[in-house]
Amino acid sequence: MFGEKGEMVDVAQINAELFIASDTHELAAQLRPLCGDVAIKPGLNGQLDLHMASSLVGGPIANQIRTPTGLELRFERPFDGYALVLLHEGGLRTRIGQQEHVWSAGACVVLDATKVSEWQWHAGSYEMLLVGMGDVAQRLSSLLEAPLTRSVMFQAEVSPESEGVRLGRAVMHLMQTCFGPGVPGSAAMATAASIRDVAVGAFLEGLPHNYADRLLVKAPGPSPRHIRSAIEYIHAHARDSISVEDIANVAGVSVRALQVGFATFKSTTPMAYLKRVRLEGVRNELLHSDYVSVADVAMHWGFKHLGMFAKVYREAFGELPSQTRRIRITRR
Known part of the structure; x- marks a missing residue:
């Protein structure tokens, strides 16, 4: 500057x-x-x-x-x-x-x-x-x-x-x-x-x-430390290729303990939570960026199979990624 x-x-x-x-x-x-x-x-x-x-x-x-x-x-x-x-x-x-x-x-x-x-x-x-x-x-x-x-x-x-x-x-x-x-x-x-x-x-x-x-x-109580650590790691590394073992290692617990914790406190699994974070990341980019294609955005967020990506995206948001991109265009 x-x-x-x-x-x-x-x-x-x-x-x-x-x-x-x-x-x-x-x-x-x-x-x-x-x-x-x-x-x-x-x-x-x-x-x-x-x-x-x-x-x-x-x-x-x-x-x-x-x-x-x-x-x-x-x-x-x-x-x-x-x-x-x-x-x-x-x-x-x-x-x-x-x-x-x-x-x-x-x-x-x-x-x-x-x-x-x-x-x-x-x-x-x-x-x-x-x-x-x-x-x-x-x-x-x-x-x-x-x-x-x-x-x-x-x-x-x-x-x-x-x-x-x-x-x-x-x-x-x-x-x-x-x-x-x-x-x-x-x-x-x-x-x-x-x-x-x-x-x-x-x-x-x-x-x-x-x-x-x-x-x-007011929640009935905060999530345990290992769940909060896992969530922070997921948000920070959602674009990276990470496994449930990686998340468990960072949280300091076994994979089984991590899965039980997510089921108890988040009503989901660690990898399903990761997928949702990635989908939200894709949607945010499609709504606020003009310079990348839908395929590039999906790949950037870890979705390698574009046909399957379009299916899970529609299930999550009720529209195709291309329809989300058109929302961005009409806003301009």
Whole structure:
């Protein structure tokens, strides 16, 4: 990534960048390495004035935006995740499918960035926290100790006093003030994962979404340690060629004890759980990626026999993989 004068700032997954632009071509050139081609329309009187400080720390991105003129953006490659937007001054208009949504100063908005085709920022100031869809899905699966059966959908407008907004604001402040150019790589890497965890937690545990009720349900008791270890291993290595023996070794128990534990606490088998995690991974990629074929995605997630894959995918989701891909196309 590049700073105000083109200086490269890159410490693994920690980047800081300052955009100061008064020309649409200049801004498009700066944004192109990050998100592909960007269509930009200037704001008031055909003028553009944008000041945006952006920090990437371990995956989440914090943006502070100030624009006296406003502008409209259309991204070739939208961010694959969710955006918490705090509107301090001005207003925001977004286009999602065929619908327009308008928010004014004081609002706090949560959006699936993959579905937003247009962002029109009015003259004003804003903050935005972005977290990856994969990070959210992985954390939620871990919290539920189960694969996800549908996409995570957040309530669009939330209270500025909600726990998620307060925590999100604190995370953005930390990212912007402590992780700029010049931060030692070792210190930064030691904390980047923690920043990501807090940012994802702000969304999942502080903002309303369609899995919130399940997170609040008190289970009769947590799964035993060996089951939790097995589940963590499965999610971390779902794309790899792993066996039930591999999972049992990591969990520190026999294959029989692992199978009994999954039957008791998850009502399934370890390998059936792995297959479901893989299917969810395929579906997530098909819904959020334009650049790979269904066959490539299936192979990437360990499904070698495409005919059998299509059958089990349809049994799991009630549609063929090609139909899921068409859903992605119609959303654009």
